[in-house]
Amino acid sequence: MxxxxxxxxxxxxxxxxxxxxxxxxxxxxxxxxxxxxxxxEDEQSIYADVNKNPQLELMFKESEEQYRKGLGMTTSDLLKSLKDKDFK
Structure with a gap:
């Protein structure tokens, strides 16, 4: 790795x-x-997957709620949070 x-x-x-x-x-x-x-990226893939799997829809909703509460971050936020000292 x-x-x-x-x-x-x-x-x-x-x-x-x-x-x-x-x-x-x-x-x-x-x-x-x-x-x-x-x-x-397939525009219909997520929608189709959610329709096939109700548990997946619940996971998306829970994830969105956690993000709204400040318990998560976007990839952009992760990249912005990394500093040179993190790589030493």
Whole structure:
């Protein structure tokens, strides 16, 4: 597993993801291990999945509620929270 030691390295890993290289795993010292998976966006896929699985709809609603309460963060928020000292 690759160690990411700077924000620039993290952005490079994300930028290099494509159809042939759709999964990247890395660790950030002091933060943990991460896996990023590129998924083709299908406008109907989430809606169709939720219709097939009521538990999934509940999970989405719970996740949204936790985010509204400040118990979660977006990917953008995560990237903004990382500082150079996090990679040492």
């Amino acid at each position: 690759n160690k990411v030691l700077s924000l620039e390295e993290l952005v490079k890993y994300i930028d290099d993801i494509d159809r042939e290289n759709s999964v990247v795993q890395f660790s950030i010292p002091g933060k943990g291990r991460f896996t990023i998976v590129l998924q083709e």
